[in-house]
Amino acid sequence: MIQVLLTAIGAFFLVLGPARSATCTGNDIRLKVCLLEPAYNKESKLGDDYRSPTCQSGVTPDQRTHVENAFNIAPDKIKDELCRLKKIFIADRSFGLWENPASPSFMGTGKASYVAIDGNVISHSPSSPKPTALPEVEDSLIQSVLLKFDPTSAPSTWTGHSATVSSGTDTTPLAVLSQLTHELGHIKWYRDNIDSSLACFDTDFIDRSWHRGTLRNFYDRRWTALSEDPGADHRPGKPTRHPRDIQGKADAVHLRNLYNQGFASALAAVTPDEDFVETFKLVVLRNAKSTTATNPLLNSLTLEIKPNGSPLTVDVLNNSMQELADKASCVRPLVCLSPSTC
Numbered sequence: 001m002i003q004v005l006l007t008a009i010g011a012f013f014l015v016l017g018p019a020r021s022a023t024c025t026g027n028d029i030r031l032k033v034c035l036l037e038p039a040y041n042k043e044s045k046l047g048d049d050y051r052s053p054t055c056q057s058g059v060t061p062d063q064r065t066h067v068e069n070a071f072n073i074a075p076d077k078i079k080d081e082l083c084r085l086k087k088i089f090i091a092d093r094s095f096g097l098w099e100n101p102a103s104p105s106f107m108g109t110g111k112a113s114y115v116a117i118d119g120n121v122i123s124h125s126p127s128s129p130k131p132t133a134l135p136e137v138e139d140s141l142i143q144s145v146l147l148k149f150d151p152t153s154a155p156s157t158w159t160g161h162s163a164t165v166s167s168g169t170d171t172t173p174l175a176v177l178s179q180l181t182h183e184l185g186h187i188k189w190y191r192d193n194i195d196s197s198l199a200c201f202d203t204d205f206i207d208r209s210w211h212r213g214t215l216r217n218f219y220d221r222r223w224t225a226l227s228e229d230p231g232a233d234h235r236p237g238k239p240t241r242h243p244r245d246i247q248g249k250a251d252a253v254h255l256r257n258l259y260n261q262g263f264a265s266a267l268a269a270v271t272p273d274e275d276f277v278e279t280f281k282l283v284v285l286r287n288a289k290s291t292t293a294t295n296p297l298l299n300s301l302t303l304e305i306k307p308n309g310s311p312l313t314v315d316v317l318n319n320s321m322q323e324l325a326d327k328a329s330c331v332r333p334l335v336c337l338s339p340s341t342c
């Protein structure tokens with residue numbers, strides 16, 4: 001009887017207990033930030049000569065502050081994911097790296113996870129608001145996709161994002177969080193075996209958007225480079241064109257259709273893992289806010305596509321196409337502690 005009562009009191013305490021805080025502090029995050037050694041080339045280091053990336057000296061307090069500011073607006077579970085990283089590198093590109101503990105003879109002995117973000121995004125002072133920071137990060141992604149499949153497409157002349165925030169004008173913390181979350185998404189994909197452990201991934205992502213018969217090369221790889229196309233196709237009958245078949249400005253309407261047909265972004269339409277990662281990132285951006293704010297920080301994120309005719313506008317943040325809404329519901333438990341917090 002006493003034991004039962006104690007259990008009941010315990011459960012009561014858990015329900016009414018203090019709000020859960022992240023597993024590390026903003027200061028812990030600051031200490032993880034460093035400059036990536038210049039010689040490190042991730043893609044050539046996956047063989048027997050693998051070694052973990054290391055820091056070089058020279059990181060500035062401002063660079064640490066930019067990353068801490070992104071941590072401070074991250075939803076609960078993303079804070080915890082950032083706490084698990086060994087280092088957050090400032091580099092000339094972004095990448096995520098998960099060293100698989102199940103391969104004892106590969107990738108060294110002290111297995112860890114690392115993320116790198118592009119230092120150009122945080123080259124200004126944290127006290128100078130930069131409204132274009134998040135649009136520049138998102139422009140860089142869509143334009144990389146278009147250039148990869150059509151190097152003559154000059155996408156910077158006909159695609160561009162804009163963003164507004166609910167407090168002030170600075171989008172830099174969101175720009176940093178966007179990069180961090182994209183790379184955390186790739187780490188989660190491999191570390192947590194998302195395609196088999198997340199039950200809704202099969203029904204909400206693969207069945208709705210992808211052609212299973214074309215995914216073999218995709219599943220065989222262990223590093224996702226933007227320059228590589230494993231040949232994954234969209235589901236037969238889906239009224240979309242894969243980004244590899246979008247031929248520049250003349251196909252602007254096909255670019256827009258990706259967003260109308262269940263993809264979080266053009267990059268999401270390239271492979272199933274980018275589909276997961278970009279959806280995960282969108283849910284994080286929708287729920288980013290400081291701990292003292294009631295409203296999310298990001299008010300709008302819009303993509304304007306300017307073909308020769310009238311411009312096509314895409315509401316990226318509030319894209320409510322059912323297929324994307326289902327994907328977002330699928331990944332939401334990976335972002336938020338409970339539905340009431342996001």
Ligand SMILES: [Zn+2]
Pocket residue numbers: 182186224274277
């Ligand atoms: Zn990616």
